[in-house]
Amino acid sequence: MAVEVRIPTILRTYTGGAKTVDGSGGTLAEVIDSVESGNPGIKSRLLEGEDLRRFINVYVNDEDVRFLSGLDTTVTDGDVVVVLPAVAGGQSGR
Amino acid sequence: MRYDSALDSIGNTPLVGLPRLSPSPDVRLWAKLEDRSPTGSVKDRAAVRMLVDAEKGGQLRPHCTILEPTSGNTGISLAMAAKLRGYRLVCVMPENTSIERRQLLQMWGAEIVSSPAAGGSNEAVRVAKRLAEEHPDWVMLYQYGNPANALAHYEGTGPEILADLPSVTHFVAGLGTTGTLMGVGRFFREHKPAVRVIAAEPRYGELVYGLRNLDEGFVPELYDAELIDSRFSVGPRDAVRRTRELLEAEGIFAGISTGAILHAALAQAARCVKAGEAADIVFVVADGGWKYLSTGAYEGTIDEAEQRLEGQLWA
Numbered sequence: 001m002a003v004e005v006r007i008p009t010i011l012r013t014y015t016g017g018a019k020t021v022d023g024s025g026g027t028l029a030e031v032i033d034s035v036e037s038g039n040p041g042i043k044s045r046l047l048e049g050e051d052l053r054r055f056i057n058v059y060v061n062d063e064d065v066r067f068l069s070g071l072d073t074t075v076t077d078g079d080v081v082v083v084l085p086a087v088a089g090g091q092s093g094r
Numbered sequence: 095m096r097y098d099s100a101l102d103s104i105g106n107t108p109l110v111g112l113p114r115l116s117p118s119p120d121v122r123l124w125a126k127l128e129d130r131s132p133t134g135s136v137k138d139r140a141a142v143r144m145l146v147d148a149e150k151g152g153q154l155r156p157h158c159t160i161l162e163p164t165s166g167n168t169g170i171s172l173a174m175a176a177k178l179r180g181y182r183l184v185c186v187m188p189e190n191t192s193i194e195r196r197q198l199l200q201m202w203g204a205e206i207v208s209s210p211a212a213g214g215s216n217e218a219v220r221v222a223k224r225l226a227e228e229h230p231d232w233v234m235l236y237q238y239g240n241p242a243n244a245l246a247h248y249e250g251t252g253p254e255i256l257a258d259l260p261s262v263t264h265f266v267a268g269l270g271t272t273g274t275l276m277g278v279g280r281f282f283r284e285h286k287p288a289v290r291v292i293a294a295e296p297r298y299g300e301l302v303y304g305l306r307n308l309d310e311g312f313v314p315e316l317y318d319a320e321l322i323d324s325r326f327s328v329g330p331r332d333a334v335r336r337t338r339e340l341l342e343a344e345g346i347f348a349g350i351s352t353g354a355i356l357h358a359a360l361a362q363a364a365r366c367v368k369a370g371e372a373a374d375i376v377f378v379v380a381d382g383g384w385k386y387l388s389t390g391a392y393e394g395t396i397d398e399a400e401q402r403l404e405g406q407l408w409a
Contacts (some may be wrong), residue, residue, distance in 0.1 A: 009303060010305050010308060053308065055309065055313070062326050062327045063327075064293075064295075064324070066319060067323065067324045082297075082327060084303055085303050085310075085311045087213075087214055087215065087305075
């Protein structure tokens with residue numbers, strides 16, 4: 001199963017500069033493991049222990065996985081996983 | 095409605111139905127028109143509440159200088175209130191914000207310190223915190239961590255919605271300082287816990303996420319994930335598309351962040367239709383479109399508008 005994973009600028013040192021990489025797996029944790037196998041080192045930048053790092057947000061089809069099932073969130077073929085650093089808002093802080 | 099002054103007229107904004115965008119008579123969308131505020135945005139509530147509370151608490155004394163990191167609306171609200179109450183205001187604002195916001199700030203007498211575009215509002219917060227250290231006599235109200243920000247919505251926005259629409263099932267707002275969602279969210283958790291609280295977070299171009307390292311990330315001190323149920327990331331394309339739909343279908347001319355909020359609201363509406371549930375979904379119209387005309391979001395094709403917004407703080 002192919003899942004598109006979008007990598008933020010700051011983590012592209014691990015992907016040879018690639019903006020997106022393909023991942024596979026039935027859960028977000030499995031997708032991250034599959035991305036790690038082709039891009040060693042990136043997993044430890046996303047996770048701290050068993051959880052996502054505080055300043056890392058991950059969205060599956062635009063929904064924040066912290067409000068789904070976290071790393072156990074189900075991922076299916078064709079889904080888009082977006083990784084973004086947490087930043088201050090625009091207008092609402094904007 | 096009659097008020098003693100413009101500042102007194104904050105709050106009690108209209109809640110209007112959206113008969114054309116609502117998917118069915120059982121699943122209805124409602125817009126809370128926060129653009130009908132003295133300076134034209136939802137930020138009047140938080141800004142004036144923070145200022146008044148700081149006066150009451152004794153931190154703000156006559157002729158004080160107020161300092162605030164803001165990409166626009168909070169600064170504009172503060173500039174108006176500061177002018178009326180005799181304070182000097184220094185705003186730290188990312189350089190990639192629209193010209194109209196700068197013009198409005200200067201019109202009300204605020205001074206602007208520009209922070210680098212790369213890093214967006216994170217960088218503005220950092221510069222403001224440094225300035226606060228250099229000028230210990232300045233008062234930073236700090237919207238990202240000031241409880242008065244959320245309190246304005248806990249005591250105002252939330253109760254207004256429940257009074258106008260007791261059947262409310264969803265509340266959708268933008269996530270920036272998180273003040274609106276934290277205040278309204280806590281109000282509903284306590285008074286009508288079945289209401290689902292949904293955050294729509296603008297997703298900007300890459301420039302805005304250009305941190306030097308991940309430890310520079312930022313989560314507002316006000317943020318409490320327990321008070322919201324879902325959080326959606328909305329890119330400029332969907333935001334612009336929905337902003338235009340709101341204008342075309344319902345005649346409401348809103349800012350681009352409202353398009354992002356509407357996008358999340360419509361997704362909730364679609365889920366309710368699919369599940370066969372009745373719903374009354376309230377979303378926030380954070381401001382009108384006037385300040386964003388120069389961004390090019392309102393002309394040409396969606397593709398063109400999306401391209402023009404790249405690198406801008408559009409919400």
